[in-house]
């Protein structure tokens with residue numbers, strides 16, 4: 002496809018950022034000045050009043066400087082990728098097939114209508130239908146999900162032609178029907194079709210919502226008989242071919258749809274989403290074996306029907322395939338709450354850091370909205386990294402393949418063609434239903450024993466952030482990746498709202514990242530021993546060190562309250578020469594972040610919410626993640642993947658959905674304690690200042706100054722949701738069990754500060 006005469010399918014456009022580079026350096030110089038000033042004070046004995054406070058502050062500030070350097074490296078050379086799918090128009094016949102994977106794990110947390118919408122949006126993509134197959138993995142083993150998908154397969158017969166005929170722009174029906182109206186339509190025919198379609202969709206939803214697990218399993222037609230007696234964590238594999246596009250009469254231009262609930266046993270580790278993805282990879286290998294795989298979470302519907310074509314521009318558009326081992330779209334939120342109250346919409350993260358990383362070895366794999374080459378997932382290195390072509394790339398023997406991929410003959414043959422084969426070979430169509438026995442064989446939990454699955458092949462095990470871990474392995478093999486930054490955005494998904502769900506998600510991410518840091522797949526080792534580029538390694542560290550930031554950030558946050566309580570100081574006084582450095586740093590850093598938000602067309606409120614959430618997340622979710630991994634390392638517990646609740650409705654009791662909510666989870670204890678402590682410290686400090694000034698006319702020299710008060714005041718502002726939580730009621734109030742634990746911690750800390 003990469004002929005010289007061909008029009009370019011993509012362009013990699015460097016984005017200038019000279020002013021930002023200057024700003025990066027200004028903040029860096031202030032950080033260095035602060036470190037120098039601190040070191041000088043310590044050496045000169047000027048900090049004698051509280052040497053250890055100054056030392057602790059120096060260590061924390063040195064760490065903040067490292068984090069700043071890592072971030073600056075990540076943002077330094079941003080690029081954008083422009084894609085031209087219209088130039089593919091004449092080559093439609095040559096396009097490679099795409100297997101599309103959707104994962105769902107719990108019909109209560111992830112309503113089947115949501116999964117159905119995601120699936121429908123994929124089935125209706127603008128791409129040759131015969132080249133698409135959609136595989137849904139259901140870790141919930143729910144007859145309801147299976148039933149919903151079967152109904153969706155029927156509904157697709159109407160929906161897909163309707164979308165194509167009328168050029169529907171968003172092909173997830175719930176979005177389409179909530180944002181468009183048939184009235185005032187272009188023509189009568191459209192209006193008729195629209196009305197009929199809407200009513201069909203409503204019937205579909207009501208069939209799904211009125212179905213019950215129990216009665217489905219006991220239905221007379223036996224279609225769901227396999228679910229009888231199947232427990233979620235203990236059941237054999239269930240595979241159902243719900244639509245086979247290759248079958249006469251079944252096809253009519255609609256992609257295949259396959260339901261899979263992999264075998265589970267309570268005695269086995271199933272590796273959560275990574276395990277599910279590996280089963281999908283193997284099942285699809287023996288059924289359709291497309292050279293490209295797309296993976297989305299069940300809530301991430303396709304928002305732009307052209308995504309597969311755009312992705313092909315990046316997968317086929319470079320002269321060298323090494324440039325695009327995978328193509329990742331930024332995660333964007335559907336129906337996002339105004340001003341990002343929970344700091345999880347990640348807009349600035351993608352626009353500033355994401356584009357920057359795209360300019361290095363390439364965008365990280367973020368678990369959803371990503372197109373992989375199948376061979377990349379199979380651990381095959383790109384051509385150019387092979388000084389001596391490895392056998393793995395050229396012609397591995399049957400034995401070697403068996404060792405890596407397991408014993409299934411069909412899987413070995415399909416892996417062989419993937420590894421050495423050409424991307425555009427048309428895969429012989431098989432009758433999918435006739436292959437379900439083979440598919441079941443490769444879905445068994447015992448199949449992976451003594452193979453490379455979960456290590457060098459497939460999604461990598463060992464972290465609940467399997468996405469970052471797997472992406473790191475791919476980059477370490479020498480592949481690069483591209484960013485699919487199209488408009489309208491490729492996929493839209495759900496972001497958790499409320500305190501418990503948002504913090505649980507942050508906690509899982511941080512847990513997974515710490516597991517990566519502690520594993521042999523950490524980026525530093527991959528950089529030394531494999532092909533992970535140095536600057537890409539530093540970029541990975543920006544994310545991977547999240548949980549390692551906890552001790553420093555917590556210590557720094559405690560310095561202010563400690564100094565107020567113990568009548569000490571860790572910052573220079575206004576009368577001292579160094580005072581302007583921390584002041585300038587505080588102002589410059591916050592201004593820098595604030596301007597980033599305005600440049601991304603976000604409000605001042607959004608900036609503040611994110612700034613605040615960063616402090617809250619660090620002292621709650623990241624701290625708990627840190628402790629969880631310590632317990633895991635000691636062999637005292639296991640890490641688990643807590644599935645995020647996907648919510649469509651608003652706030653509890655119809656209140657304000659942006660307001661912070663609480664439950665009795667331990668994540669709320671540390672920030673509650675920090676809030677109470679800071680308020681107490683301000684009160685004690687203020688009382689001492691007032692009474693001291695009255696008695697002596699001037700405060701004691703070693704005691705706190707304006708700097709410590711500003712730090713504590715700022716902290717209280719950041720933790721304002723917790724101040725409100727202490728006064729709030731119901732889910733808006735912090736439960737008593739949390740308050741009591743927090744109170745005990747505060748009492749112990751106050752005792753420690755005031756002991757002498």
Ligand SMILES: O=c1ccn([C@@H]2O[C@H](COP(=O)(O)OP(=O)(O)O[C@H]3O[C@H](CO)[C@@H](O)[C@H](O)[C@H]3O)[C@@H](O)[C@H]2O)c(=O)[nH]1
Pocket residue numbers: 103104105106107111138140272273274277297298299300367368369465466467468506509510513642643644645646
């Ligand atoms: O045992 C499990 C657990 C989860 N999932 C699926 O994994 C996906 C992600 O789970 P979710 O609870 O939505 O987590 P998020 O934090 O929103 O997901 C992000 O972070 C995860 C890593 O922590 C990645 O796996 C995801 O792809 C990425 O979107 C969902 O489709 C789940 O159905 C499974 O299939 N099996």
Ligand SMILES: [Mn+2]
Pocket residue numbers: 298300494495645
């Ligand atoms: Mn999700």
